[in-house]
Amino acid sequence: MSGTGKADREVQIDRVIDAPRELVFAAFTDPTQLAIWWAPEGLEIPADTVEVDGRVGGRINFSMVDPNSGQDYPVRFEIVEMTEPEVLVLESPPVPELGMPERIVTRLTFEEDGGRTRLSVTQGPHTEEMVPQALAGWTSILEKLDAMTAS
Amino acid sequence: MAADQLSLTFAALADPTRRAILTRLAEGEATVRELAEPFSISPPAISRHLKVLERAGLISRRQAAQSRPTSLRPEALEEADAWMVACKATWGGRLDRLDSHLDRLQKRG
Numbered sequence: 001m002s003g004t005g006k007a008d009r010e011v012q013i014d015r016v017i018d019a020p021r022e023l024v025f026a027a028f029t030d031p032t033q034l035a036i037w038w039a040p041e042g043l044e045i046p047a048d049t050v051e052v053d054g055r056v057g058g059r060i061n062f063s064m065v066d067p068n069s070g071q072d073y074p075v076r077f078e079i080v081e082m083t084e085p086e087v088l089v090l091e092s093p094p095v096p097e098l099g100m101p102e103r104i105v106t107r108l109t110f111e112e113d114g115g116r117t118r119l120s121v122t123q124g125p126h127t128e129e130m131v132p133q134a135l136a137g138w139t140s141i142l143e144k145l146d147a148m149t150a151s
Numbered sequence: 152m153a154a155d156q157l158s159l160t161f162a163a164l165a166d167p168t169r170r171a172i173l174t175r176l177a178e179g180e181a182t183v184r185e186l187a188e189p190f191s192i193s194p195p196a197i198s199r200h201l202k203v204l205e206r207a208g209l210i211s212r213r214q215a216a217q218s219r220p221t222s223l224r225p226e227a228l229e230e231a232d233a234w235m236v237a238c239k240a241t242w243g244g245r246l247d248r249l250d251s252h253l254d255r256l257q258k259r260g
Contacts, residue, residue: 011242037251
């Protein structure tokens with residue numbers, strides 16, 4: 001997550017988590033666990049709002065609630081790919097009020113690493129095929145612009 | 152930037168010809184004829200791509216005597232970039248919480 005240039009412009013986050021991958025994978029598909037950690041700071045997920053239908057074509061749905069205002073932010077995912085405990089691909093419809101103006105594809109891969117798990121998250125709008133293209137697009141254009149303004 | 156504007160930006164960037172046009176425009180203003188030259192497509196086809204890019208806010212076109220020179224609007228690209236950075240920050244915090252959650256879970260077990 002350091003440095004400048006291309007890596008800064010890709011939404012790919014890699015993290016090594018000190019737990020076996022079966023456990024890490026389950027944290028994404030077990031309703032009780034999901035409710036504990038998914039919501040951003042300041043929001044809560046009431047456990048009774050979490051519905052998980054853990055199969056390809058199934059769903060992960062829940063509500064994130066702001067305890068101060070009572071504002072409810074529904075989160076909807078369709079499971080488009082699932083190979084337990086290796087790969088989980090989720091697709092969500094646009095939620096403009098949460099800063100997600102486009103259909104979002106989130107790809108999670110869980111790699112075994114000596115009892116720990118190498119978790120990789122790739123996220124972007126449009127279809128998976130379109131994301132790398134669009135990323136390559138603005139990365140190279142912005143780099144060119146940077147070079148032009150620097151010279 | 153309005154949400155649907157960002158969608159337009161992503162959609163406009165998803166086409167290789169339009170990205171090539173933007174890359175060319177990063178070097179400076181150009182006319183439709185100049186933009187058509189390196190591609191094996193007609194000026195009218197270029198004009199259609201320019202309409203998509205203009206709607207996405209990625210370019211601006213000014214009225215000159217006989218032509219409408221096109222130039223790049225880097226602001227739209229930067230907005231898309233900022234959105235990606237925000238996404239990354241959200242996931243960073245989320246994975247911190249996942250990490251501590253699994254830590255507690257394993258200690259308890």
